[in-house]
Amino acid sequence: MDITLFFLIPIITAILCLIPNNIRWLAPIQIAGTSFLFLVVIRLLNNILQYKVIKAFNNLIYIDAFSGLLILLISTVGLLVSLYSAGYMTKSPEGKTVSTWKLKRYYFLLNIFILTMLTVVTANNIGLVWVGIEITTLVSAFLVGYYNKQTSIEAAWKYIILCTVGIAFAMIGIILCYYGAIHSGGIESLSLNWDYLLSIGNKFDPSIMKLAFVFILIGYGTKAGLAPMHSWLPDAHSEAPTPVSALLSGVLLKCGIYSIIRFSILANESLGAAFTNQMLLFFGILSIGLSVPFIITQHQIKRLLAYSSLEHIGIIVTGFGIGNPISIFGALFHMLNHAMVKTLMFFSAGNLALKFQTKDMSKIKCAVNIMPFTGTVLLIGGLALAGSPPFSVFLSEFYIIKAGIFEKHWVISTLFLLFLVIIFGALMHHIMGVTLGNNLNNTTEEKANIQKGEVSKSGIVASLIPLLIICLLGVWMPQSLFKLLNASVEIITGKGIL
Amino acid sequence: MTNLLIKELTPSLLSYSTVILLLMSILIAGSNRLQSIVKFYAFQSLCLVVITLIVGFSTSNSETIRIATITFIGKCLIIPLALNFVINKTQVHKEVDPIISPPTTVLIVCILIALVYGLTSTPNFAKIAYSLGLFDTAISIILIGLLIMISRRKALTQIVGLYVMENGIFALTVDTVFGMPFVVEMGISLDLFIGVLIMGIWVLRIKQSFDSIDVSKLSKLKG
Structure with a gap:
């Protein structure tokens, strides 16, 4: 019942959003729909903690704590994005009027996008996970190219082509895995089901699994935005409407990581953890390292945040790669933290871009005076994003580095710390310039054009919630969240941190 | 009598189809005209359908036959029709000035095929599969597809x-x-059909705002 509801809500909301002729009705419908979804998810999470595994629909759906964490992320960010869209999407960045039909289509696609992501993290069949990931690309390409400018069409085309080619490689990995399953005596009709594969996982031919994992890592890694397959990421993130950027960065990238980690659990059964961990570490550190020069030299605020997503994806993957329960706990926790803090940052950056009518950071100055709330939130969020205490991002990064040193990964830990320190400086330089910097070149005329005040009330609420969450998680973690994370660690490593 | 005939015919039909499969991808790589590229693609898909049918009948697996039917409808009808619609709509019929010229592409393709056939005969790969003798052809076609993507400028x-x-x-x-389980194969086919429609829409949008479907003009976003 719960699970049917869980898939029905986005579909119903999507259809309802197509009905009204008045723009005013769209946002309330969307917010009501996603809040309802959020409540259902909370109930579902309760059930997960109680029963560990939930199966439904003739074994097509398999939900455990790890998928539960992703479901929590998707529904939370979905709710925040709906709140923010209410104020943001009615204003176009060029000051033109927004057509009702376009807005209706936006909400429709947003719901379908959320639905496909939910499918990805709950499907049992690894073939269907692939199908789900491919559909997320197709749906979100429309959202990326929403403004129909030359640049957004370019971003959408790059996104769709690169991700489709990448995912085609993942398909080869799945075929190899299926081949391995059949040749180790698996039943054909079950041999793509994750729970069944796991039960016969140790009988697989290791050399085939090795090849399959490499294909999967490259394929889903493209979707997750791992370097060097990340080139679609900054374009798509910077050209998409801000709420969509938040969804892309906050959850879509994590769905890619989710699929990789699910497969690595399977591969570890026959390969042992050493091979997969090495691969993950390599791509993780490469992603962090490659983001450094781009963050330092960035001019555009949304691209800056996109490259910072690349960095954080690297941190998460490195956390998984270290392979210690503590670091995996840190990586999972970091998924949550990054989703929250990046949503917050994109919302503030979107407000600024709307107010100043530009994404160029050299033209956005002294935001704290002009938009007191957004400016302050951006400054605090920037500190959190760079990883300073007492925010929860610091904690999760600390877990990862602690485990790295504990496992004697000296080179990895050193590089990790070095890159993080450089990024801290670069990010703070940019954010300080935007929020506190004085605009000396500005003539009085230009200043008069920009009125003081916030863009929308819903934007304030939408960025206040994640801010509260990262502040709170930095000092105190609810017992149920800890249980959820710990159960996910158990699924990945076989043992919890306690 | 008929049984014997089928037994005699099947292997030769299979190997003919395999050869045509590979030949079509070489023709696609060496062709300039978009309409004929789409035709070659449809014909290549038809060969795949024939191969799938042979496999389905010889293993008497009804799922494989259903998969072949869906593949036929999708790859031989829907996808070529959609691509032709886009060609007529954009009025771009020729690949002018590709990054690598068609003759050179064909030369590279031949070298690729030789390399793949040479490499896959090593014992490491022989372990994976030789059930139908399609393995090296399949790998070659994947690589040729990639080569076509990087050597051409037109979005289509x-x-x-x-x-x-x-x-x-x-x-x-x-x-x-x-063949994969039926549910998965259905999902993949659905993806492909939706995919061609959506990518077609994007090609039309590119044409609308750039006045050409040349993807090398999509180069504003950097850094």
Whole structure:
């Protein structure tokens, strides 16, 4: 019942959003729909903690704590994005009027996008996970190219082509895995089901699994935005409407990581953890390292945040790669933290871009005076994003580095710390310039054009919630969240941190 | 009598189809005209359908036959029709000035095929599959698809390259595992059909705002 509801809500909301002729009705419908979804998810999470595994629909759906964490992320960010869209999407960045039909289509696609992501993290069949990931690309390409400018069409085309080619490689990995399953005596009709594969996982031919994992890592890694397959990421993130950027960065990238980690659990059964961990570490550190020069030299605020997503994806993957329960706990926790803090940052950056009518950071100055709330939130969020205490991002990064040193990964830990320190400086330089910097070149005329005040009330609420969450998680973690994370660690490593 | 005939005919039909499969991808790589590229693609897909049918009948697996039917409807009818619609709508019929010229592409393709056939005969790969003798063809087709994608400038040719690559992956599936479970195969086909429609829409949008479907003009976003 719960699970049917869980898939029905986005579909119903999507259809309802197509009905009204008045723009005013769209946002309330969307917010009501996603809040309802959020409540259902909370109930579902309760059930997960109680029963560990939930199966439904003739074994097509398999939900455990790890998928539960992703479901929590998707529904939370979905709710925040709906709140923010209410104020943001009615204003176009060029000051033109927004057509009702376009807005209706936006909400429709947003719901379908959320639905496909939910499918990805709950499907049992690894073939269907692939199908789900491919559909997320197709749906979100429309959202990326929403403004129909030359640049957004370019971003959408790059996104769709690169991700489709990448995912085609993942398909080869799945075929190899299926081949391995059949040749180790698996039943054909079950041999793509994750729970069944796991039960016969140790009988697989290791050399085939090795090849399959490499294909999967490259394929889903493209979707997750791992370097060097990340080139679609900054374009798509910077050209998409801000709420969509938040969804892309906050959850879509994590769905890619989710699929990789699910497969690595399977591969570890026959390969042992050493091979997969090495691969993950390599791509993780490469992603962090490659983001450094781009963050330092960035001019555009949304691209800056996109490259910072690349960095954080690297941190998460490195956390998984270290392979210690503590670091995996840190990586999972970091998924949550990054989703929250990046949503917050994109919302503030979107407000600024709307107010100043530009994404160029050299033209956005002294935001704290002009938009007191957004400016302050951006400054605090920037500190959190760079990883300073007492925010929860610091904690999760600390877990990862602690485990790295504990496992004697000296080179990895050193590089990790070095890159993080450089990024801290670069990010703070940019954010300080935007929020506190004085605009000396500005003539009085230009200043008069920009009125003081916030863009929308819903934007304030939408960025206040994640801010509260990262502040709170930095000092105190609810017992149920800890249980959820710990159960996910158990699924990945076989043992919890306690 | 008929049984014997089928037994005699099947292997030769299979090897003919395999050869045509490979030949079509070489023709796609060496062709300039978008309409003929789409025709070659449809014909290549038809060969795949024939191979799948043979596999389905010889293993008497009804799922494989259903998969072949869906593949026929999708790859031989829907996808070529959609691509032709886009060609007529954009009025771009020729791949002018590709990054690598067609003759050179064909030369590279031949070298690629030789390399793949040479490499896959090593014992490491021989372990994976030789059930139908399609394995090296499939790998070659995947690589040719990739080569088409990177050597052409027109958005439409890139889509065809992508689908040639997908055909290669389909051939790999048929060869190694005789086709995926039905649910998955359905999902993949659905993806492909939606995919061609959506990518077609994007090609039209590119044409609308750039006044050409040349993807090398999409170069504003940097850094």
